[in-house]
Amino acid sequence: MAVDPNNKHPSFSNLLEQGFIDKIRMPAAFVKEHKKMLAKTALLKTDEGLYWEAKIVKVASDYFVCEGDWPRFVLHHKLNVGDMLIFFLLDKSTFQVLRYSKKSLV
Template sequence: MVVKPTPSFFKLYLPEHNSNKLLIPPPFIKYFNGDIPKKVKLRNLQGKLWKVKLEVVQDGRVYIAKGWNEYVRNHSLVRGDFLVFKPLNKSDFHVKVFGIDGVIKEEPVDTGLATEAAADLGKDDVSQILQFSKIYKPYNKFYVDFPKAVIKACDQHGLPQEVTLREEKGCVVESVLRKITDRFRLGGQGFNELCKKTEVKIGDKLDFEVILREGRKIKEIRLKITHKSKKAN
């Protein structure tokens, strides 16, 4: 007997309709076979997951509800983003997010520093922590560019500005963040100095934590360096 695979479904992100909860297409509901789970997991391409709750309303429609707005914030969803949901089982979905340019969006990276950052800076000072990674290339001794998803989540006024760049092992410098056309560029003498002191080499992995305070303004940036030689061991 041939087992038919459960189909995927897609949704177009429109803030006025689905920033707080997301309607699951009614034709998809039959694949729950009458057993709609109360909670489901949403996984990104890296395997990181978000736990959300489903809400069934009187007319039988099913929404991804509690926890969805956090997913929206973490992925910096904007109008026109295109989400594809592929079920792994009834309560576990693999989600791909495509931008309005049709290209899959860069995803938040869990570097393991977020909890530490929030604790050190105090919950009252931290409104959001954005995460991304870069592989160190020759030009990165001068600067590093932020992913578009991170840029959209930050306040873009008041640049250029000096920001504190704090490496996890204790190296702290003042670096310059500039806006160049459609990108944020972190660089300057401080950034170059940190790269020298930490002996960053081509191929090393740089995990960044952008700490935002109220108003989506950047409070400081944290950095974790994984040297290529250590990753290979």
């Protein structure tokens, strides 16, 4: 399911840096604003029609997408440092994930 640009889905982006294979941090402002829509498990969807279950884990005051199928998601999409992911919150803990990479900008 592609994200409908006419709908105003809350979103955040994340530039992948070292350590993203294990986890990526969710922006604090996004979590604060949409905490009621987040559960301990997130469903990550892509335009390929595939989906992965990952965990949303709180460490100190930060929230991370990690564990579960997250490492398989990273490997399947051949993500690299410098790639950017955009997460659109479609409904309770379901995200449509779009990838922008250096290669796709060439």
